[in-house]
Amino acid sequence: MRKILVIGAGKSASFLIKYLLEKSNKEDLHIIVGDINIQNARKLVSDHENGQAITLDIFSNQSRKDAIENADIVVSMLPARYHIEVAKDCITYGKHMVTASYVSNEMEDLDKAAKNKGLVFMNEIGVDPGIDHMSAMKVIDEIRSKGGKMKLFESFTGGLVAPESDNNLWNYKFTWNPRNVVLAGQGSAAKFLQEGTYKYIPYHRLFRRTEFLEIEGYGRFEAYANRDSLKYQSAYGMENIKTLYRGTMRRVGFSRAWNVFVQLGMTDDSYHLEDSENMSYRDFVNAFLPYSHTDSVELKFRHQLKIDQDDIVWDKLEELDIFSDTKKVELKNATPAQILQKILMDSWMLEDDDKDMIVMYHKFGYELTGKMHQIDSTMVVKGEDQTYTAMAKTVGLPVAMATLAILNEKITTPGVQIPIYKEVYEPILEELKNYGIEFTEKDVPYLGYNPLNV
Numbered sequence: 081m082r083k084i085l086v087i088g089a090g091k092s093a094s095f096l097i098k099y100l101l102e103k104s105n106k107e108d109l110h111i112i113v114g115d116i117n118i119q120n121a122r123k124l125v126s127d128h129e130n131g132q133a134i135t136l137d138i139f140s141n142q143s144r145k146d147a148i149e150n151a152d153i154v155v156s157m158l159p160a161r162y163h164i165e166v167a168k169d170c171i172t173y174g175k176h177m178v179t180a181s182y183v184s185n186e187m188e189d190l191d192k193a194a195k196n197k198g199l200v201f202m203n204e205i206g207v208d209p210g211i212d213h214m215s216a217m218k219v220i221d222e223i224r225s226k227g228g229k230m231k232l233f234e235s236f237t238g239g240l241v242a243p244e245s246d247n248n249l250w251n252y253k254f255t256w257n258p259r260n261v262v263l264a265g266q267g268s269a270a271k272f273l274q275e276g277t278y279k280y281i282p283y284h285r286l287f288r289r290t291e292f293l294e295i296e297g298y299g300r301f302e303a304y305a306n307r308d309s310l311k312y313q314s315a316y317g318m319e320n321i322k323t324l325y326r327g328t329m330r331r332v333g334f335s336r337a338w339n340v341f342v343q344l345g346m347t348d349d350s351y352h353l354e355d356s357e358n359m360s361y362r363d364f365v366n367a368f369l370p371y372s373h374t375d376s377v378e379l380k381f382r383h384q385l386k387i388d389q390d391d392i393v394w395d396k397l398e399e400l401d402i403f404s405d406t407k408k409v410e411l412k413n414a415t416p417a418q419i420l421q422k423i424l425m426d427s428w429m430l431e432d433d434d435k436d437m438i439v440m441y442h443k444f445g446y447e448l449t450g451k452m453h454q455i456d457s458t459m460v461v462k463g464e465d466q467t468y469t470a471m472a473k474t475v476g477l478p479v480a481m482a483t484l485a486i487l488n489e490k491i492t493t494p495g496v497q498i499p500i501y502k503e504v505y506e507p508i509l510e511e512l513k514n515y516g517i518e519f520t521e522k523d524v525p526y527l528g529y530n531p532l533n534v
Contacts, residue, residue, distance in 0.1 A: 081110040082487060085147055087136060087166060088157030089113050089120035091256065092180070092206070094467050096157070096476030097124045097131070103484060104130035114147055138162055149173045153487050155479060156181075159257075163187060171197065178483045180206030180475050183496060191496040200491055204498040205482045207438060207474035208237035211459070211512070212326075213498055214478070214505035215519050216442055219455060220316060221502065223446045231322050231452070232445025232528040236293060236303045237438070238329025239471050242462045243298070245434040249396045251331035253428045255436035255463075255471050262347055262421045264328065270305035273313070273324040275528075281305050287339040292332065293441055295458050301439065303327035304335055315500060323528055329439055337396045340385055341420060344368045349417035356414040362405040364419050378403055400427050436463040438470040440519075445528040452526040459519045477515055481508045 084100060086093065093113075100111045111128075113121040114136025121133035138144050138158060148154055148169045153176045156166045160181035167186075170177040171193045183203045194201045204210055212235055220230060241253040254261060270281040281289050290302040309326040313319060341347050345368055353359070353367065362377055369380040381387070381403075387394050401407060402423055409419050430436065442457040463469035482504065485491045491504055499505055512518065 081108050081130070082153075083110045083112060083151045084153055084155065084483060084487070085151035086111065086113045086155045086157060087115075087138065087147070089115040089117075089124050089133075090157060091469065092472050092475040093157045094124055094469070094472045094476065096155070096472075096480045098468075099477055099480040100483070101125070101128045101131055104128070107484065107488075112147070112151065138165060145169050145173075148175055151175060153178070153483055155179070155483055157479075160184065167201065170199065170201070174199065176200045176202075176486050178202045178205060178479055178486065180204070180210060180479050182209055183498060187496055195495040198494045200486045200494055201496040202482050202486065202491070202499065202504075203496065205478050205504075206476075207471070207478070208440070210478050210499065211474055211517070212237055212440060212442075213500050214509050215440070215457060215459070216444075217316065217500045217505055218509060219442065219444050219457060219521065220318075223444065223448075223455075226448060228446040228448040228453070229320070230318050230444070230446050232324075232443065232454075233316070233318060233321060234323065234325045234327070234443040236301075236327045236329045236441045238301065238303075238440075240329070240331065240437045240439060241430070242435040242437040242470075245430070245436075246331075248427065249392070249399050250334055250337065250428070252334055253430050253434065253436070254425065255430070255469060258421050258425055258428070259417075262417050262424070263349060265304070265307065266347070266349070268307055270307055270309075272305055272309040272326070273321065276322045278310075284342060287335040287342060290335050291327070293329065295439060295441060295460065298439065298460060300332050301329045301441075302332045302335055303329045315498065323445070329441070333392065337393045340387070340393065340397065343385065346416045346420045349415045352413045352415055353419070356409050356419060357412040359409040359419070360405045361401065361407045361409070361423055362403050364409055364416075364423075365402050368416075400424065430466055430469075432466065434466070436470045437461065438474045442519075443528075445526055452528075454524050454526040454528065455521055456524050457519045457521045459517065461517055473515065474517060477512060477517065478508055481511055 110130055112132045113125050114134045115121040116137050118133055118135045125131035125133045136143055136147055154170055156163050156179045163179050164186045167177055167190055174197055176199050239255040265283055265286045272279050286304055290304050293301045306326040309324050313324055366377045369384055411418055438461045440459040444455040446453055461470045461474055
C-alpha cells in the first residue's frame with residue numbers, strides 16, 4: 081500500500097484524514113497520522129483498517145526522520161514555523177510534501193533542491209491561502225482567455241461563527257488558533273495598491289481603516305487589510321494592475337472594538353509582565369492605565385480611550401468580564417498578548433453545539449473591448465460540529481486532494497509552489513463542489529477605478 085504520512089492531528093486535520101481514509105481502499109492507501117499526543121491521532125483515525133496512529137515528536141530527529149523515510153508523501157499540518165525541518169528531511173529522503181501554510185523564505189530556498197530531485201513541494205493549499213488562490217486564478221485565467229486585462233483584484237476571507245451560533249456582542253468566536261487572531265496584523269505595515277498608488281497602513285491604524293462588504297443572504301461585513309497584498313502581484317501575473325488588495329473579514333463593529341486592545345498595548349507579544357500569574361483580569365487592565373487614587377479602573381479606561389458609557393464598544397468590553405477582580409490570569413511570565421488570549425478564550429470558544437463559518441469574497445475588475453467590467457465571486461461554508469468545522473473542511477480537503485493528485489502523478493511540476501496553475505486548481509475546485517465548497521459568480525456594474533473616464 082502507498083503510505084501517506086500526516087504530521088499533526090490538530091483542529092484542521094479532521095476532514096483531511098477523513099477524506100484520505102474514505103479513499104484508502106480504492107486508492108490503495110495506508111494513512112499514518114503522527115502527533116505528539118497520540119490520542120489526537122487515534123481520535124481522527126478511529127480504528128480504520130487503513131489508518132495508523134503514531135506518536136511523533138518533530139523535535140526528535142530520529143523519530144521524525146524514520147517516519148518520513150517510511151512514507152511515500154508527507155503532509156505537514158504543523159504550525160508553519162516547524163515545516164522547514166520536515167521539508168529538509170523530505171529532500172534528504174526524496175519525498176513529496178504538502179502544507180497549507182504560506183511559503184517562507186526558508187522553504188523557498190529549497191526550491192532548487194526539490195526540482196533537482198523531481199519533488200513537488202505544494203504549499204498554500206488550504207483555504208486562505210489556498211482556495212482563495214485557486215478560485216481567483218480560475219476567474220483571472222478566464223478573463224485573460226477572452227482578451228480581458230485585469231485592472232482590479234480584491235480578495236477577502238473570514239473565519240467566523242455561523243449566524244445560528246452568533247450569540248455575543250462581538251459577533252465572533254475562535255474558529256482557528258486564538259493566538260493567531262490576537263497577533264493578526266503585527267510585524268509590518270499592510271501594503272496594497274489602490275488606483276495605481278501604493279498604500280500602507282501601520283498596525284496602530286489597521287483596525288480603523290476598514291471597508292464594508294455585502295453577501296447575499298448573510299448581510300454586512302467589514303474587512304481590514306492583510307499584511308502584504310503586493311507579493312501576489314507577480315504570482316498572479318498582474319504586474320500592470322491598478323488595484324490589488326487582500327483583507328480579513330469580520331462582522332461590522334468588531335474592528336472598532338478590537339482597536340481598543342491595540343491602542344492600549346494588550347496585543348503586544350514582545351515583553352513579559354512581572355508577577356503575571358497573580359494578576360486578576362482587572363489588575364491586567366489597570367496595568368495599562370494611568371495611576372489615580374480616586375478614579376476607578378472603568379472610569380480611567382473610558383477616559384483614556386474616549387469611550388462613552390452608552391457606547392456599544394463599552395458593552396462589548398464588559399461582556400468579556402475584563403474588569404473582574406476575581407478571575408485570575410494564572411500565567412507565569414506572560415506577555416500582554418498571552419493574557420489577552422486567555423481572557424478572550426473564556427468567552428469566545430465554540431460551545432458543543434456551535435457551528436463556524438468560512439466566508440470568501442473576490443472582486444475582479446477588467447477591461448474588455450474598451451469597456452470596464454466587474455465580477456463578484458462569493459463562497460460561504462458552514463461547519464458541522466466542533467470536530468468537522470468549516471475551517472477544517474476548507475483547509476483539509478484541498479490539502480487531501482492535492483496530496484492524492486501528487487501521489488497519482490496528476491500534479492507533476494516539481495519545486496516549491498502554490499496552487500495557481502490549471503493542473504492544480506481545475507480538478508480540485510471541481511471536486512470541492514461535491515463537498516458544498518462552491519463559488520457564486522455574477523457580473524455587476526464596475527465600481528472601481530476607471531481610467532477611461534479620467
